[in-house]
């Protein structure tokens with residue numbers, strides 16, 4: 276049979292008018308057709324041709340409707356060229372509609388017994404091309420009702436819903452797009468649909484963009500009002516509960532890397548790792564884990580080591596004197612808290628010292644690091660104190676039940692944390708989830724969870740960069756989840772604007788892809804390299820997508836889909852800013868500045884025992900250097916807009932701190948009463964740290980202890 280004879284429905288039989296005819300290059304995967312100039316469909320619309328095929332499992336050929344999507348349309352000039360001068364063209368009358376319109380259509384396949392197959396034959400030249408009716412598209416792209424995730428409509432057919440297949444999540448998903456193209460929107464829609472399916476979802480959210488979902492959860496229905504939960508990484512961020520990592524379960528190396536102790540600071544490192552080692556023995560001997568196992572406990576041990584080193588210097592400067600003093604001082608502190616006899620605890624510690632080689636070795640390391648100068652101890656305390664202020668590192672880990680709950684999305688708000696800490700928390704959370712599922716599946720002892728978990732990782736390139744580009748803790752566990760998560764029911768949804776900056780081993784395992792507008796050629800290449808399903812012509816279409824339009828490929832889509840994402844129900848923040856709101860926010864900042872000023876003035880007055888004070892004078896008095904008024908203003912601004920941490924060493928009357936923001940990043944060390952300002956920047960930093968110390972009541976020890984009662988995990 277020739278192609279024309281094969282064309283099935285002609286003349287009167289035709290239920291709908293054709294809009295074109297296959298005229299050009301025709302292959303099993305695409306064909307070129309000439310379009311009726313009075314009936315030109317839009318780009319990305321769907322057409323079909325009827326082709327005789329022998330579907331798999333069938334031994335006779337049948338006529339099937341092969342669906343195709345229009346990927347390009349051109350009008351060809353007839354009789355005129357762009358070289359024709361205007362004077363000639365003006366006098367030519369070319370009737371409208373007489374030009375030749377040629378379209379290229381990418382074949383998507385045909386449906387046979389509920390499955391999609393790709394044809395083995397090219398549509399015959401001369402075949403009629405029809406606009407696909409909605410019913411054909413609905414059938415072609417249908418997903419079984421209980422498996423479907425309703426994410427939008429077909430890009431060119433707002434009347435045809437687009438569904439993803441929840442079972443496709445087993446092969447993981449990447450959401451990729453240029454910045455501002457709608458990645459977070461897409462992920463929020465996916466989360467809405469997963470919630471409706473009763474999924475357990477965890478979102479690692481470095482910018483705190485997803486926290487707004489909680490406020491709008493009830494919009495999904497009354498049953499969903501409590502289904503969004505926020506766990507915060509930083510004490511002063513938005514969240515229902517603080518995430519906690521048990522310091523005791525971290526290695527000393529891990530602790531020092533999150534505390535950012537430089538590799539070259541060997542004495543400080545030695546002090547921290549020795550104190551950490553000792554904390555286990557001291558907690559055991561005193562029976563008071565809460566007091567000694569967390570960061571506070573390790574800081575207490577370092578402080579005690581510094582005190583013991585100073586005392587030992589006056590007593591023959593020997594390791595023995597140091598160890599004796601150290602054990603005594605620890606025993607005294609422990610006795611105060613436990614009500615036990617100090618001598619009894621001291622004797623117990625001496626026994627540990629005598630019997631446990633590790634204990635003696637740790638004491639020796641402390642002595643070697645501190646016998647000449649106790650500065651490394653203060654350095655160590657500064658690093659640990661900075662980490663402690665974040666609030667995430669404590670005695671016990673937050674129980675997994677706060678992170679994983681059936682039918683609930685838990686947003687882990689990582690905003691405001693340094694990169695190392697974000698990475699460490701991501702690593703800790705991914706590992707706990709993976710292990711909990713593995714234990715459940717294998718029936719092992721320990722923390723486990725009975726339902727599959729979807730982990731959404733925003734800014735995935737931060738956590739899983741290529742091995743040769745950057746080192747992160749979370750990459751290896753993400754790679755393990757990407758390759759083995761399927762077996763244990765842990766699925767990744769990784770979101771990024773820079774796929775080229777995601778480890779290719781991980782990216783290639785994310786077989787489902789939701790790709791929105793991508794302009795950068797390197798990122799387009801990364802997408803092509805990671806997925807066999809993204810054809811060159813799809814890639815070429817990516818820069819032309821509008822915000823909220825996406826290409827979906829992989830097991831999550833019934834067939835490669837081009838969709839317009841639906842409106843979301845849940846809110847998120849971090850979309851384009853509204854200028855009106857932003858400027859109104861600046862008035863809020865002014866208010867906050869005033870509040871800070873008033874609060875500092877009151878606290879300083881109390882500290883100095885006066886009724887009222889001039890802020891610049893009073894700060895100058897505490898520091899021992901004159902402080903100009905504009906420096907105080909700038910330091911207040913830094914408190915409002917930046918991040919300022921402070922800790923205080925009573926023994927040396929020295930304030931330590933760290934400042935980030937407004938171009939003042941840096942460390943600060945201020946001997947109170949003997950400070951000096953080398954330049955304006957250092958002066959601003961110094962005053963900001965002092966203000967922070969005053970605001971947080973850490974200049975008066977009694978007030979600090981009172982304001983921070985030990986919680987069960989800190």
Ligand SMILES: Nc1ncnc2c1ncn2[C@@H]1O[C@H](COP(=O)(O)OP(=O)(O)OP(=O)(O)O)[C@@H](O)[C@H]1O
Pocket residue numbers: 452453454455456457458459460461772822823824839840841849850851
């Ligand atoms: N499907 C959509 N329909 C309507 N508006 C949308 C859609 N998707 C995104 N937008 C709007 O586009 C803007 C950017 O969206 P979104 O924040 O989701 O992008 P993003 O790719 O996550 O950006 P970033 O890279 O900054 O995280 C927002 O203002 C959002 O409201």
